[in-house]
Structures are given as structure tokens and as C-alpha cells.
Amino acid sequence: MKAALVAAAGAVAVVVPWVAGEAVVNWGLLVLLQVVVAQSWNLLAGYGGQVNLGHAAFFGIGALVTRGLWMQGLPVAAALPVGCAAAAAAGLLVGVPSLRLRGPYFAIGTLAMAEILRIVVATALPEVSALPAEIIARYHLLPRYYLVLLLAVVATGTVWLVGRSRFGMGLVAVREDEGVAEAVGVDSYRHKLLAFLLSASLVGAAGGAFGYYHLSFYPQFAFSPVWTFDAVLMVFLGGIGTVWGPAVGAAFFVLLREALALRLTELHVLVFGTVFVVVVLALPGGLVDFARVLRFRWVRGARPG
């Protein structure tokens, strides 16, 4: 059932751009981009239990480096890995000190570091970054769409692999109880750091794709805490610590946002904020789990144990 659903979604994602209009492809691209952002956050928060509120910083670094190199004339296939590596390097720089902090201190510490970086970027690069006319003349949406599709597959695949690996089990043990994990021989710091680096490089790649895709944006926009907040919303909506939850959350989030934005820009924030609080309080498994609960009720007439 699940395999069939996934295969169907994959087929739609591959085929749709050939039959649908540009607006639909744009929506699809945004959904897939947010899938990468959400999955990378999910990897660290859902499996490692570390709430990183500085996620946007790595997205921004990936976007800035990739776009800079690509606009200098480097092919995107070379620029994107460099952007990804830059994000990972920044992840090392931030992760080494901050992962020693526990719980809320890690969350607010990463938020503070990301804000520092955002302010520095806003000051150093105040000008809007727009693509020159000759690049726009040969701008095609399709390769960008397929790049982001590839990244979404890679990100989801990474989460799936981590979840099944020995490393992932160690990570989950750290999430559940760091002391116990240490006691049974899991090096919690190393596990967290590796997950942090993976997460930073994945979201750096998403940022790189964003820098390759977007016609013009202020550099600081890529560092905006909104990227982090979106990731938190999508992951919790869909189901934290699951493979498919963040993807479902991303699709739900982007499509509802686009639908609501037609009426009132702020409306979607209101809706998502409210839904988010309800999910955190009443539905800790997110939409994916909710679907499971519903199915159980329908089939067995009872709640799952």
C-alpha cells in the first residue's frame, strides 16, 4: 500500500512537468525544495532529538556560495557540491561548540548564531542578487525542477537509510536518553555531530538549488529564520522522526500556503501556527500517525496500542 503510494507519487513527480503548465511546475519545485529542508531538519531533530533553530544559516550559506560560483561561470554541477561543502564546514564550526549544550540551550544557541550570521550577511551584502539578462535569456525551469526532485529523493533516502542503520539506532538511543546511550557504549557527541553535519549539508544543497532557481532575492532572505520555522512546522505537521512525514508535511504546507496566500498573506501563518500548537499538544505523531490511527479505527474499530 505504502510502496504503491510512493511509486505513484514518484511517477507523478517525474511525468507532471511534461504535461503541466509552468505554474504547476513551480509549485512542485517549491514543494520538493521544502521536502529537502524538512527532511534535513527531521534527520537531526526527529532521530537525534536536537532542535536546531539555526537551520536557515546553512540553507543561506549553500545558497550564497552556490549562486556566487555559478554566476561566476562555474557549472551548477560543480557549484552545488561546493555550496554543500561550505554548509557542512559551517556545520562543523557551529556544531562542535553548540552540541555540547543540552536541550533548550542548544536550540536558543543555534538560533543566536544564525541571527548573527543573518545580520552580518545583511550588512555585508545589502544589494539584491539578480540574475543578469544573458542568464535569464537561457533560463529553463525543467532542469531546476529535476535537480530539486533529485535532492528530495536523496534527502528522503538519507533519512530512510539512517533510520535503518546502526548509526540511526545509536542516534535514536541518544534522543531517548543520552545517559543510557552513553552507558551502553554509544558516543553521543559523535552521533549528534555526524547527524548535524549530514543535516547541514543536505539543507545547504537545498539552499544551493534555491540560489540556482531564484531569479532575484536579497542575500539575507536565504538566511531568514523563516526557513527554520517552516522546517519545524512541516516536520511536526507531517510527523517527526518518520521517513514520509516531513514529505507529507511539506506538500501540505506549501500547497495550503499558496492557496491561502491568494486571499491574505498572513492567513497561512495563523492557520499553521494554530494547527502546529494543536499537533504538538494533541497529535505528537503528526499527520502520518493520524492517518495510521484513523485506519486502525476503521479496520479494527479500536485505537492502536
Next chain:
Amino acid sequence: MEVWLQNVTFGALVGGLYGLAAVGLALVFGVLRMLNVAHGELIMLGGYATFWLFTLWGLDPYASLLVAGPLLFAVGVALYEGLFGRLVRLHEESKIQLSILIGFGLALVLHALAILAWTADDRAVTAAYAGRVLHLGPLVVPLTRLGGLAVAFAALAGLHLFLQRTDAGRAIRATAEDWEAAFLMGVPVRRVYRMAFALGSALAGVAGSLVAVSDAISPAIGLSWTLKALIVVVLAGLGSIFGTFVAGVLLGVAESAAAFALGGVFREVVGLVLFVAVLTLRPQGLFGRGL
């Protein structure tokens, strides 16, 4: 030299307000072990209360403190009953984590509601004495800033007396220290939690009123005030109201010194850098008994 002195004075005046903004957050954190990251949005609400009372009925902003405080107290009770109170049974670590998440969702909701209700424009209360200054020798002191510092100090002194001298205050301190022991001694822990949360919100409301007079308010100010309050709380550590006030003043002075010496953008950066440094080097804070 005089310019420096002026800058430091100005920073200290602003810093008193930072202390007030932080003490509500510290109270909630210390007593309930919950981090309400929507604290800045409560400050924003207090600011709008003062703004509308002034704009619609011409109420003096310092008089409107007496409305904004109780109003936000009531909001705090409602938020505790509806949201945060549901977390009190949880294990310590997940309680903090979930309170951050709920505060985050709440911040988004309040921000969006404020934009829908009052638009995204910057607003400020321009009382008749808004532009007046006091000349102290070579120093120029804006009256509204001085008033803000005085109110902040008075509010913190009042809180101190309340916590030290009254039974309710004693119950709050006992719960902060060890809720299980307090519970066994007959302290109604849940009521204490609600009281502390509402008091923290009321302090945010008072801080918001002062922000509306001496700065500008808009629906978007929440995050930066939450960050400021967090910085001050981490600088000060928990458990000392006076320490929180001093840390606020320190932050204000550091900000204006950095802005003057290095340029305006460093105003925001210096606090965050201090924050990260203290967090990694001295996590119990400068004056705290440990977080």
C-alpha cells in the same frame, strides 16, 4: 569622552528596560521550567494596549501601565489554562522542549493576528512630553527613557518585595527550588505555576507599555525582544532579580558602545555574541545559581 559617556548613559537607560523584559521570562523559566519563546509577543501585546489606550482615549502611557499589566496578567492565565498548563505533568526535559514548541506556534499566531488586526505598520505613542530631554551637566537624557528606567526599577523592586515578603511569593520561591518538597509542605503547586506564568506575562505587558513610549512597536518586534530577554536571562543566570536588572543594563551599555564604536548593525550582533560566549563558557550565568 563626553560622547562616550552619553552613549553609555543611553545604553544603561535602554538596558533597564531589557532587564524588565527579561525578568518575566526568567520567572516563568525558573518556576515552571518552561521557556516561553512567545514572551516577545506578549511584550508586543502590552505595547499595543498602551498604544490604543493613548490613541483612542488619550490615556497617559504611564497610567496605561495599570491597564496593560492586569490585561496581560489575564492573558497569561488564559495561556496557562489553555496551553502551557497541559505540560506540567511531563518529565523535565520534554517539558522544556514542548514549551519551546508551543511558544513558537503561539508566537506565529499572535504575530499573524496582530498584523490582521492592526496592520504591519510601526506605531509609537507620542505623548506631549515625548521629545523632551533633561540636561544633566553635559549629558542629555530623554524623559521617556528616564521614565522607562524608573518604572522598570520600580516594577523589579515590587517583584522582589512580593517574592520575599508575601506568602504567595514564598510559595513561588519554594516551588522554584523544589516543587516536590513544596507540594509535600502543602503548597498548591499548580496554582503557583499559574500565578508565576501570569505574573511573568504581566511583567511583559508592563515592558511592552514602556517599549511603546520610548521605541516603536509593530507586530514583528516579538522575536527580537524574545532574543533580548533570552540574552539577558543567560547573562544573568536564574535566581536573582537584581542580577537580571544588572545584566539588562550591561547588555544595553554593550549594545550602545558597540553601535558607537563599530557601527549600528553591531548593536544586535554584540548581544548575540555575548550570549553565545556566556552559553558556552559559563552556562550558569554571571550572577546565577545555575540553570
